[in-house]
Amino acid sequence: MNISVLALEISVAVLALVLLAMDLSLEKDQPRRNIGYLAICGLTGIFFFSFTRYGMNATFWNGLFSLDDYAVFFKQAFLIGAILVILFSLDTVDQLPHSRAEFYVLLLFAVIGMMILASANDLITLYVGIELMTFSFFILVGYVLTDARSTEAAIKYLILASAASAVMLYGMSLIFGLSGQMNYAAIAAAGLPASPALLVGGVLLLSGFAFKIAAPPFHMWAPDVYEGAPVPITAMLAMGSKAAGFAAMIRVFTNVFPSTGYPWPLLALLLSGAAMLVGNIVAIPQTNIKRMLAYSSVAQAGYILTGLVAGTAAGVKGMLFYLMIYVFANVGAFGVVAAVSRHRNGEKISDLAGLARQAPVLAVAMTISLLSMAGIPPLAGFMGKFFLFSAVIDAGHLGIAVLGFVLSMVSVYYYLNVVKSMYLAEPADDRPFAVAGTLKFTVLFAMTATLAMGIYPGPLSQLAELAAKTVFH
Numbered sequence: 001m002n003i004s005v006l007a008l009e010i011s012v013a014v015l016a017l018v019l020l021a022m023d024l025s026l027e028k029d030q031p032r033r034n035i036g037y038l039a040i041c042g043l044t045g046i047f048f049f050s051f052t053r054y055g056m057n058a059t060f061w062n063g064l065f066s067l068d069d070y071a072v073f074f075k076q077a078f079l080i081g082a083i084l085v086i087l088f089s090l091d092t093v094d095q096l097p098h099s100r101a102e103f104y105v106l107l108l109f110a111v112i113g114m115m116i117l118a119s120a121n122d123l124i125t126l127y128v129g130i131e132l133m134t135f136s137f138f139i140l141v142g143y144v145l146t147d148a149r150s151t152e153a154a155i156k157y158l159i160l161a162s163a164a165s166a167v168m169l170y171g172m173s174l175i176f177g178l179s180g181q182m183n184y185a186a187i188a189a190a191g192l193p194a195s196p197a198l199l200v201g202g203v204l205l206l207s208g209f210a211f212k213i214a215a216p217p218f219h220m221w222a223p224d225v226y227e228g229a230p231v232p233i234t235a236m237l238a239m240g241s242k243a244a245g246f247a248a249m250i251r252v253f254t255n256v257f258p259s260t261g262y263p264w265p266l267l268a269l270l271l272s273g274a275a276m277l278v279g280n281i282v283a284i285p286q287t288n289i290k291r292m293l294a295y296s297s298v299a300q301a302g303y304i305l306t307g308l309v310a311g312t313a314a315g316v317k318g319m320l321f322y323l324m325i326y327v328f329a330n331v332g333a334f335g336v337v338a339a340v341s342r343h344r345n346g347e348k349i350s351d352l353a354g355l356a357r358q359a360p361v362l363a364v365a366m367t368i369s370l371l372s373m374a375g376i377p378p379l380a381g382f383m384g385k386f387f388l389f390s391a392v393i394d395a396g397h398l399g400i401a402v403l404g405f406v407l408s409m410v411s412v413y414y415y416l417n418v419v420k421s422m423y424l425a426e427p428a429d430d431r432p433f434a435v436a437g438t439l440k441f442t443v444l445f446a447m448t449a450t451l452a453m454g455i456y457p458g459p460l461s462q463l464a465e466l467a468a469k470t471v472f473h
Contacts, residue, residue, distance in 0.1 A: 003060075004056075004058075005056070005058045005059065005060040005065060005067040005119075006060060006065070007049075007053070008046060008049070008050055008053065008075055008115060009112050009115050009116065011042075011046045011049070012043070012046060012108050012111055012112050012115070013108075013109075013112055015039065015042040015043070015046070015108060016104075016105045016108040016109060016112075018038070018042070019035050019038060019039055019101055019104050019105050019108070020101055020102075020105050022034075022035055022038065022101070023035055023100070023101030023102075032093075032094075032100040032101060033090060033094060033100075035100060035101050035104060036086055036089075036090045036093060036100070036104060037090075039086050039104045039107075039108070040083055040086050040087055043079055043082055043083045043086070043108075044083055046079060047076060047079040047080065047083065050072055050075055050076050050079065053067060053072045053075075054069055054072055054466075055069065056068070056072075057069070057470070059121065062183075063121050063122065063183050063185065064120075064121060064122040064124065064125045064183070065116075065119050065120070065121060065122075065125055066119050066120075066121040067119055068467075068470045068471065069466050069467045069470040070118070070250075070251075070320075070467040070468070070470045070471035071115075071118045071119040071247075072467070073320055073324075073463060073464065073466075073467035074114075074115075074118035074243060074244075074247040074320075074323075074467075075114075075115045075118055075119075077243055077323060077324050077327055078111050078114045078115060078118075078240055078243065078244070079111070080327055081235075081236060081239050081240050081243075081327045081330075081331070082107060082108070082111045082236070082240070084327075084328075084331040084335075084442050084445070084446065085107070085232045085235050085236050085331065086104060086107065086232075087438050087439075087441065087442045088232065088331070088334075088335040088338055088438065088439045088442040088443070089103075089230075089231075089232035089338070090436070090438050090439075091342065091436045091438070091439065092230060092231065092232055092338060092342065093232075095342075096143070096144065103140070103143060106136045106139055106140050106143075107136070107140065107233075107236065109132060109136045110132075110133050110136035110137055110140065110236065110240065111240070112132060113129050113130070113131070113132030113133025113134070113136060113244070114129070114133050114240055114241070114243070114244035114247070115129075116128060116129030116132065116133075117129035117130065117133065117244045117245075117247050117248040118244065118247040118248070120248055120251065121183065121184050121185070121251070122182050122183045122184065123172045123175070123176065123182045123184075124182055126172075126248055126252075127168075127169065127172065129244075129248070130165065130168070130208075130212070130248070131165065133241065133244060134161050134165065137157065137161075137233070137236075137237060137241065138154060138157060138158050138161070139154075140229070140230070140233045140236075141153050141154040141157050141225055141228070141229040141230075141233055141237075142154025142155070142229075143230060143233070144230055147228075149227065149228040150228050150229060150230065151228075152224070152228055153224055153225045153227065153228025153229050154228075154229075156221060156224050156225060156228075157221055157225045160211070160220070160221040161211070161221070164207065164208050164211035164212075164218065165208065167204050167207050167208055168204065168205055168207065168208025168209075168211075169208075170204055171200075171201045171202065171203070171204025171205035171206075171207070171208065172201075172205060173201075174197055174198075174200060174201030174204065175187060175198070175201040175202070175205065175256075177197075178190075178192055178195070178197055178198055178201065179192055184251065184252065184255045184256050185255065187256050188255055188256050188257075202257060202264065202267075203267070205252065206249075206264075206267060206271075209245055209248065209249040209252075210271060211245075212241060212242070212244065212245030212248075212249075213242050213245040213246055213249070213301045213304075213305075214242065214275075214294075214297055214298050214301055215271045215272075215274070215275045215298065215301045215302070215305065216271070216274040216275055216278045216279075216298065217274070219275070219278065219279075219298045219301075222294045222295075222297060222298060223291045223294040223295065225237065225294075226238065226290045226291065226293065226294035226297075227288055227290045227291050227294070227347070231290075231334055231337055231338040231341055231347075232334070232338065234290055234293075234334060235330055235331060235334035235335075238293065238294075238297045238330050238334070239323075239326055239327045239330040239331070242297065242300075242301060242323075242326075243323045243326075243327070246304060246319060246323060249308070250308065250316055250319065250471060251471060253268070253308060254311075254316065254471060254472055255471075264308075265308075265309055265311050268305055268308040268309045269309045269397065269400055271302075271305055272302045272303075272305035272306050272308075272309055272400055272404075273302065273400060273403060274302070275298050275299060275301045275302030275305060276299050276302030276303065276403060276404055276407045277302075277403075277407065278295075278298060278299075279295045279296060279297070279298030279299025279300070279301070279302060280295075280296075280299045280407045280410045280411050280414075281410075282295045282298075283295035283296050283298075283299065283411070283414050284410075284413065284414050286349075286414070287348050287349055287350070288347055288348055288349070289337055289340075289347055289348065289349050289351075289352065289418065290337065290347050292349065292414060292418075293333060293334070293337075296373060296411065296414075296415075299407065299411060300326060300373065302404070302407075303322065303384075303385060303388060303404055303408075304319050304322050304323065304326075304388070306318075306388045306389065306391075306392045306397075306400055306401065306404055307319035307322075307388050307391060307392070309392050309395070309397055309400055310388075310391040310392040310394070310395040310397065311395060312391060312394070312395055312472070313465075313468045313469050313472040314387070314390070314391040314394065314468075315388070315391040315392060315395065316468035316471060316472055317387060317391070317461070317464045317465045317467075317468035318384065318387035318388035318390070318391050318464075319388065319468075320464040320467055320468055321383070321384050321387050321457070321460060321461055321464040322381075322384035322385070322387070322388060324453075324460060324464070325372070325380035325381060325383075325384050325449075325450065325453050325454075325460070326373075326381075326384070328369075328380070328446045328449040328450050328453070329369045329370075329372040329373050329380070329381060329446070329450055330369070331442060331443075331446040332365045332366065332368065332369035332443050332446035332447050332450065333366060333369040333370060333373075335362075335365070335439055335442050335443040335446065336352075336355075336362045336363075336365055336366040336369075336443060338439065339359070339362055339433075339435055339436075339439055339443075340352055340355065340362075343431075343433055343434070344428055344429065346428075349417065349418055349421050350421060350425075350428070351428060352366070352418060352421050352422050353421050353422070353425035353426060353427060353428050354422070354425055354426050354427025354428065355421075355422040355427075355433075356422050356423045357427055358427055358432070358433035359433040359435055361435070361440060361443070361444065362433075362435065362440075362443060363422045363423065364447065365443040365444065365446065365447040366418065366419075366422065367419050367422070368447045368450055368451065369446065369447070369450065370415040370416075370418060370419065371412075371415065372450045372454070373411070373415065374408060374411045374412045374415050375408045375411075376412070377454070378451075378454045378455050379450055379451065379454040380449075380450045380451075380452075380453035380454040380457070381450075381454070382454060383453070383454055383457040383461075385404070385405075385408060387461070388404075389401040389404055389405065
């Protein structure tokens with residue numbers, strides 16, 4: 001067994017234990033902010049170390065766990081997301097009335113679960129990764145014990161995620177019963193013929209993935225959980241949990257089912273269309289910025305799913321590119337929401353009124369993040385949608401690309417409502433808007449990355465293409 005295949009996961013686990021030990025070594029009245037800084041430094045070091053993992057293409061324990069360029073790409077996305085989330089959450093965590101270290105430790109364990117999902121090459125490994133990530137989020141969503149909304153969101157997430165997990169597990173059991181195998185390659189080699197049992201198993205497995213990526217009709221948890229969870233955890237759910245779901249989903253539906261009679265491209269098309277329609281239409285009347293971003297996240301899942309509809313390496317490349325740039329747009333938007341929530345003690349769109357006059361940097365960052373999600377050039381979101389829609393058109397699915405384009409224009413309406421409030425409405429109060437240096441750096445970094453990857457997408461595009469060819473092969 002080549003233990004170096006697990007180097008990234010082991011590194012994050014060791015970092016989590018070091019943070020916990022550091023917390024235990026400090027006196028009760030000593031500040032815990034350095035724990036957050038250590039988490040950021042540790043994750044940054046692991047991120048740079050991850051570049052040495054490209055080209056390994058190795059497996060662990062009879063193929064249960066795979067480390068290839070595709071897995072490394074996603075792990076880097078998770079690490080970047082975690083670094084930026086911790087960076088803008090330092091002040092939020094400082095205000096918690098109870099232990100801070102566990103917040104960072106649980107977030108790191110959620111990242112380990114995501115990393116396992118990116119490398120899962122077996123149904124058991126897949127389930128372990130999902131449960132590790134989900135259990136960590138159960139606690140993090142309800143971490144603010146004094147906030148009734150946080151507790152309510154955690155209970156809702158627990159109940160619905162448990163049901164989704166049971167559904168997925170039953171689908172796995174059907175597939176195992178039909179093939180006698182758990183490994184993806186072995187299931188594909190079994191050459192399962194089309195059958196009602198296979199269809200049911202595949203649909204149940206797809207339902208579990210649809211819950212993780214918040215695709216209709218399994219999206220009902222997202223608005224309530226996004227609204228009730230602490231803002232940093234909402235951000236990590238929106239990008240990390242979604243990206244992890246797609247990481248596992250792409251592997252399953254490009255390696256397992258093409259050799260069967262299972263109509264996965266058709267189901268992916270239906271999911272994609274439903275997500276784009278529901279997400280964009282229901283986002284329009286929302287008044288809470290976190291609920292609006294939740295429905296926007298549903299729509300984003302629909303755009304990303306078009307790459308799976310294409311069923312080609314180009315489609316997967318578009319998915320990977322879009323998921324990476326979505327991390328930065330998401331961090332930029334939720335970083336601003338965190339600042340406004342702390343300053344004005346509210347999360348409605350009206351609470352952003354006059355932000356451009358009091359905190360112009362935050363207003364510009366929010367504008368760029370929202371317009372990138374809408375796919376407006378020359379921002380990174382435009383290039384992401386260009387890659388996705390080009391791939392699906394080349395695969396002969398013009399209709400879903402047209403639907404995606406039209407609904408992207410619809411999304412401009414509710415995104416510009418937020419921009420209108422920031423630039424044209426009167427400020428909610430006249431108090432000076434104090435922004436923490438770490439939060440300002442985070443949103444500026446996210447804004448710069450969103451602009452840079454839109455103007456010069458080449459390096460990220462090449463990396464995504466390399467990763468896509470690995471998994472599609």
